[in-house]
Amino acid sequence: MFGYVPVRLDEIATIIRGGNFQKKDFVENGRPCIHYGQMYTHFGVYADKTITFVNDEVFSKSKIARHGDIVMAVTSENVEDVCSCTAWLGDEEVAISGHTAIIRHNQNSKYMSYFFHSSAFFEQKKRLAHGTKVIEVTPSKLGGIEILLPTIEEQSRIVSVLDRFDSLCNDITSGLPAEIEARKKQYEYYRDKLLDFK
Template structure:
């Protein structure tokens, strides 16, 4: 067993139960109702965590669906490529949410954002690559996810790590105050001088 920074890896099955998602489809979406997450949205909308859904289903569909509780990890387990398979988000909304098929619902007793950050890491990527199968459709079955190894510090340390990673995430992705704003500013500055020079106007 390999130790990293004093932490021993634990298997996901030791800290979580993993179930498959349900079978509602896009045709079941309604304008308002119970919140739901479709696996296809994992690739285009959801990131490390979410507290609101894009779509809803009615009460009847909701009752027949597989449900994720606040704090659960929702993971898309099929994709067209190895990079996107196992895209996931930590559900931090204040109510249960219906989950579509082609997903795994990971119910656990750890910091949800810590686990979600882990599932976006290279350590996880290297493991899922070994577990994935298929050619046109890449899949990692929920049963295989049980053997994923995670470096798991105490909850307090998980919270500290999450706090640091949240700040990095804001720095890199917040259009108002992070690096993208700086890049946009530099792009505008470049365009200003480019236009001045190309039109031979005084700078």
């Protein structure tokens, strides 16, 4: 599509392997942290608050994500969940556990995260995933992922459309399961169309 440039992820981002703190390091109050296991259970396309914390000492030895970084779990029990990610949009820096990659880039953070939730990305990550009981995508191999990249302005427009679909899917509550399912399918269709440009 005119105006969309295919780029490799490593042309627009630095990929940093996550840290090494564990669940036993969690404290009641402290510095915010994200554990890779929370990618599958708690975090969606973006987040600005964590649900867990570590003390200053653990934080100081951790790998850190900053506002706008993508935090991605690079191990999972299955191919579907590997590379689950969130765009960190919080004001504070956050400590990131092992089995993750921090993707530091110069694009629209939500656009990047939506792309990493799309079928265009899924097809590429399937080729990179390895393992049997534990599925892994080596962070260094993520650099070869190809993204069709529109301008920052167009990224913002696409994010605005996808955000509206996302809130429609997630704000409709009980009593409308068929409507929710239809909206989700519609959202997935448009997300993949907006991010694939074939």
